[in-house]
Amino acid sequence: MNKLLIVGTVAFDAIETPFGKTDKILGGAATYIGLSASFFNLQSAIVSVVGDDFPQEHLDLLTSKNIDISGIEIVKGGKTFFWSGLYHNDLNSRDTLITELNVLADFQPKVPQNYKDADVVMLGNLHPLVQSSVLDQMEKKPKLVVLDTMNFWMDCALPELLDVIKRVDVITINDEEARQLSGEYSLVKAANKIQEMGPKYVVIKKGEHGALLFHNREVFFAPALPLEDVFDPTGAGDTFAGGFSGFITQSENISFNNMKNAIIYGSNLASFCVEKFGTERMQTVSKAEVAIRLQQFKSLTQFDIEI
Amino acid sequence: MNKLLIVGTVAFDAIETPFGKTDKILGGAATYIGLSASFFNLQSAIVSVVGDDFPQEHLDLLTSKNIDISGIEIVKGGKTFFWSGLYHNDLNSRDTLITELNVLADFQPKVPQNYKDADVVMLGNLHPLVQSSVLDQMEKKPKLVVLDTMNFWMDCALPELLDVIKRVDVITINDEEARQLSGEYSLVKAANKIQEMGPKYVVIKKGEHGALLFHNREVFFAPALPLEDVFDPTGAGDTFAGGFSGFITQSENISFNNMKNAIIYGSNLASFCVEKFGTERMQTVSKAEVAIRLQQFKSLTQFDIEI
Numbered sequence: 089m090n091k092l093l094i095v096g097t098v099a100f101d102a103i104e105t106p107f108g109k110t111d112k113i114l115g116g117a118a119t120y121i122g123l124s125a126s127f128f129n130l131q132s133a134i135v136s137v138v139g140d141d142f143p144q145e146h147l148d149l150l151t152s153k154n155i156d157i158s159g160i161e162i163v164k165g166g167k168t169f170f171w172s173g174l175y176h177n178d179l180n181s182r183d184t185l186i187t188e189l190n191v192l193a194d195f196q197p198k199v200p201q202n203y204k205d206a207d208v209v210m211l212g213n214l215h216p217l218v219q220s221s222v223l224d225q226m227e228k229k230p231k232l233v234v235l236d237t238m239n240f241w242m243d244c245a246l247p248e249l250l251d252v253i254k255r256v257d258v259i260t261i262n263d264e265e266a267r268q269l270s271g272e273y274s275l276v277k278a279a280n281k282i283q284e285m286g287p288k289y290v291v292i293k294k295g296e297h298g299a300l301l302f303h304n305r306e307v308f309f310a311p312a313l314p315l316e317d318v319f320d321p322t323g324a325g326d327t328f329a330g331g332f333s334g335f336i337t338q339s340e341n342i343s344f345n346n347m348k349n350a351i352i353y354g355s356n357l358a359s360f361c362v363e364k365f366g367t368e369r370m371q372t373v374s375k376a377e378v379a380i381r382l383q384q385f386k387s388l389t390q391f392d393i394e395i
Numbered sequence: 396m397n398k399l400l401i402v403g404t405v406a407f408d409a410i411e412t413p414f415g416k417t418d419k420i421l422g423g424a425a426t427y428i429g430l431s432a433s434f435f436n437l438q439s440a441i442v443s444v445v446g447d448d449f450p451q452e453h454l455d456l457l458t459s460k461n462i463d464i465s466g467i468e469i470v471k472g473g474k475t476f477f478w479s480g481l482y483h484n485d486l487n488s489r490d491t492l493i494t495e496l497n498v499l500a501d502f503q504p505k506v507p508q509n510y511k512d513a514d515v516v517m518l519g520n521l522h523p524l525v526q527s528s529v530l531d532q533m534e535k536k537p538k539l540v541v542l543d544t545m546n547f548w549m550d551c552a553l554p555e556l557l558d559v560i561k562r563v564d565v566i567t568i569n570d571e572e573a574r575q576l577s578g579e580y581s582l583v584k585a586a587n588k589i590q591e592m593g594p595k596y597v598v599i600k601k602g603e604h605g606a607l608l609f610h611n612r613e614v615f616f617a618p619a620l621p622l623e624d625v626f627d628p629t630g631a632g633d634t635f636a637g638g639f640s641g642f643i644t645q646s647e648n649i650s651f652n653n654m655k656n657a658i659i660y661g662s663n664l665a666s667f668c669v670e671k672f673g674t675e676r677m678q679t680v681s682k683a684e685v686a687i688r689l690q691q692f693k694s695l696t697q698f699d700i701e702i
Binding site for chain 2: 316392
């Protein structure tokens with residue numbers, strides 16, 4: 089089986105949406121990426137850090153999904169990264185109420201020895217120096233490196249971000265971030281400029297409006313599945329990235345055509361993530377459910393005009 | 396050839412975008428619908444009203460596209476409807492600067508005798524009583540009636556709007572308007588509620604984010620083509636409606652599967668409309684150009700995952 093190395097936060101989230109609120113529940117980019125990627129036939133490991141306030145049951149959950157957690161450092165006496173957010177009525181915008189970095193502030197990632205030859209590396213949203221440090225530790229060039237990031241690092245650590253962007257094959261980024269990073273309003277122009285920064289593939293995430301994949305002058309679009317109810321968007325982007333990188337890892341095929349399939353799987357898995365609070369839905373989603381939804385994705389966009 | 400009856404404004408527009416501004420140029424919903432539908436193999440007529448300030452060359456343009464203009468009333472001494480708008484930098488929002496109803500204020504539509512048996516009726520955005528009056532004049536039940544409307548009528552003439560909505564087969568409406576009309580934020584729920592109001596088919600236009608077609612519990616999505624430059628969005632929604640209704644008229648097939656093709660053609664033609672100011676691009680678009688873009692639409696969304 090191919091190996092997927094995942095770097096990112098493992099955290100506590102407290103979420104409030106128009107439909108309810110949670111106490112501190114399991115969250116973090118690497119958690120969502122790992123749960124999503126575990127859907128595929130692969131070996132995976134998470135590199136992250138938590139405090140000793142982090143419940144064993146959360147770690148056990150990851151282990152139960154065949155995720156290697158030996159790269160999750162547990163800091164004695166440390167407190168786990170905590171984020172709290174409040175979603176507005178349209179669920180498209182949110183306010184961050186609390187961000188406590190805690191053990192994340194001094195995080196020095198350590199890649200497990202048996203993942204220094206991982207086939208695919210998924211760099212979840214973190215400080216770009218942490219992302220770079222993971223790449224520095226690889227002993228074999230991965231077949232594919234995927235990077236997710238956000239506007240915060242563009243504001244606070246742009247030179248470091250540009251350095252790590254140079255080193256990756258695929259970047260996933262949302263539409264506003266693509267505009268900020270490139271200085272272009274048109275997403276086509278933005279994707280072209282970002283390709284010049286290094287990544288040969290640019291994935292622009294548009295939330296409920298789907299995702300675009302750019303490569304050279306080609307473009308592919310994966311819709312989001314129209315849902316009756318979106319309950320909690322937290323983690324949808326990370327679940328998308330986990331589906332994308334997980335499918336690529338399983339299939340060992342990094343062609344543009346196969347990346348189309350990868351972003352369809354990413355959208356597919358993300359459509360489950362938003363159906364319940366936090367990681368709840370991703371803990372139970374089955375292969376049969378994903379297969380049914382794949383048919384829905386096909387019928388959503390497939391047409392056959394005779395010219 | 397099948398007949399398409401188009402009702403809507405024929406007007407002057409003055410447009411300002413970040414890329415430039417125009418004097419009073421040819422505009423109006425029926426103009427865009429007519430030009431777009433003229434791409435197909437059909438007979439069409441416009442029912443509208445202008446003042447005698449309306450240049451003969453604009454009428455000649457419509458005639459040159461084989462559009463029957465005998466239903467465009469020319470009011471002696473009257474002034475043509477005039478709209479002026481200013482687009483913001485993102486082109487997704489605009490301010491209306493001037494709206495002069497002029498001859499439109501007392502418009503009594505008169506359907507030409509030889510279009511009272513039209514196969515398809517496209518009711519462009521106008522007062523719902525005008526739209527109803529056109530349906531009252533039909534002597535044969537059309538195979539399909541398509542209605543476009545906007546939030547203005549929901550605010551000012553809701554009972555009349557609901558009356559005409561009851562009588563149509565397809566409604567085209569943008570996402571915010573669908574939410575306003577239904578009281579539902581989820582577009583899936585909104586489309587279900589709007590279907591209960593009468594139309595068996597609900598098309599929700601999302602501008603640069605594409606369009607959704609709902610029928611019973613089925614849904615189809617047509618993306619917008621990602622463009623390097625959008626020059627002027629004026630008329631894109633009407634061009635979409637013209638492509639949709641024009642294709643249906645030509646093909647004589649009102650199945651859900653064929654409506655998928657129709658909204659792809661609508662998106663296709665709309666992608667040309669926005670490339671130049673006003674109707675300029677729609678006056679020259681060729682069958683070869685549309686065919687090339689149809690291939691782009693296919694490669695944009697077609698994928699082939701083996702399950």
